[in-house]
Amino acid sequence: MQAQEGLEGVVAGDSAICLVDGERGRLVYRGYDAADLAEHATFEEVAYLLWHGELPSRSALDALKSELLRAGSIPSPAMGLLREIPAGAQPMAVLRTMVSALGHYDIEAGDGSPQANARKAVRLTAQVPAVIAAFHRLRSGGEPLTPLARLSHAGNYLYMLGGKEPNPQAARALDVAMILHADHEFNASTFAARVTAATLSDLHSTIVSAIGTLKGSLHGGANEDVMRLLERIGSPERVEPVLLEMLEAKKKIPGFGHRVYRTEDPRARFLRKMSEQLGEQTGNSLWYRLTRGVEEVTTSRRHIFPNVDLYSASVYRALGIPMDLYTATFAVSRVAGWTAHALEQYSDNRLIRPLARYTGPDDRVYVPLGARG
DSSP states (O other): OOOOGGGTTOOOOOOSSEEEETTTTEEEETTEEHHHHHHHOOHHHHHHHHHHSSOOOHHHHHHHHHHHHHHTOOOHHHHHHHHHSOTTSOHHHHHHHHHHHHHHHOTTTTOOSHHHHHHHHHHHHHHHHHHHHHHHHHHTTOOOOOOOTTSOHHHHHHHHHHSSOOOHHHHHHHHHHHHHHSOOSSOHHHHHHHHHHHTTOOHHHHHHHHHHHHTSTTTTOHHHHHHHHHHHHOSGGGHHHHHHHHHHTTOOOTTBOOSSOSSOOHHHHHHHHHHHHHHHHHTOOHHHHHHHHHHHHHHHHHOOOBOHHHHHHHHHHHTTOOGGGHHHHHHHHHHHHHHHHHHHHHHTOOOOOOOOOOOSOOSOOOOOGGGOO
8 A cells, every 4th residue: 555655645535615726826715716815805704704605794794803802802710821821831832721721611612513613613713812912911021901893803913912003004914914824725733623623522622733733843833933044144145145055054944845836835925015015114124125035045046936934924023923923823813714624524524534554563473571581
């Protein structure tokens, strides 16, 4: 039996949620090009689309916005736990622990019906940014903030993190970034969520599985690695010597290459433009210029394309998001996709149980303990 390393190219199931067209460099949510949604829609609309299969009406969108505002509160016992977590804890580990804890206090914890799970999906999408922001406020010596009705979901995340209302351009920039990160078919964390859901475990457990998988450095941490590289480079004149040194040593350049895309990651095109615009708006284009330089040197020498992580690093920096929250901020948007996939798995479930190709010894004979020397 032939095994595919890393399941590369293996179709593991059917889904109507997301298409990643690696040959043509397209990302499609429920039939809509993600670039078109990023241009015209809001994250709230896209979350609704992922969950329900259709874009919301005005009344449905208003109802979802209101529910996200109400659902983001963290129950007092869970907030007490959050206050006890060391300030130096790794944010993704904090998020993993807190989502697990929130499962104990969910008002429908014992209800696994489709209707209850749909409501839990909304609550989790509201609570993930609330947890991250509250942890950051507490470790910085502040107090958690309550979201404001006049702000978008993305705008409230920035507000709850930084303590001041973001300008409309910043809120919209994060809104677009969240749309582009909302789903990506059977990536590692989403597949982990579906495997957990396939056992008929609860929705909170599926999201804990996804968070634990995203936490891994080969999945969710690449944009942090990009930012560390940019900080190491420091100035435009150092881009080429630093990159050539890395390439000569055959070191991986973070933010490049993708398992599925054979052309440029379509999300990178949008984020490149956004990084440039944010640099102009903030009066600090250094991070964009450094990233652009890294792209030019790497693509000319290695002939590989940037992925979503390359420019999301400078976008997050321009928005004032601390570097150790980059992966957690990824989860703020991806939780909509994770929950959508879990709901889809529940709706037409079959336990996910692949085979393994055995590579160990065979036909061994048991030797009594006393005869083994």
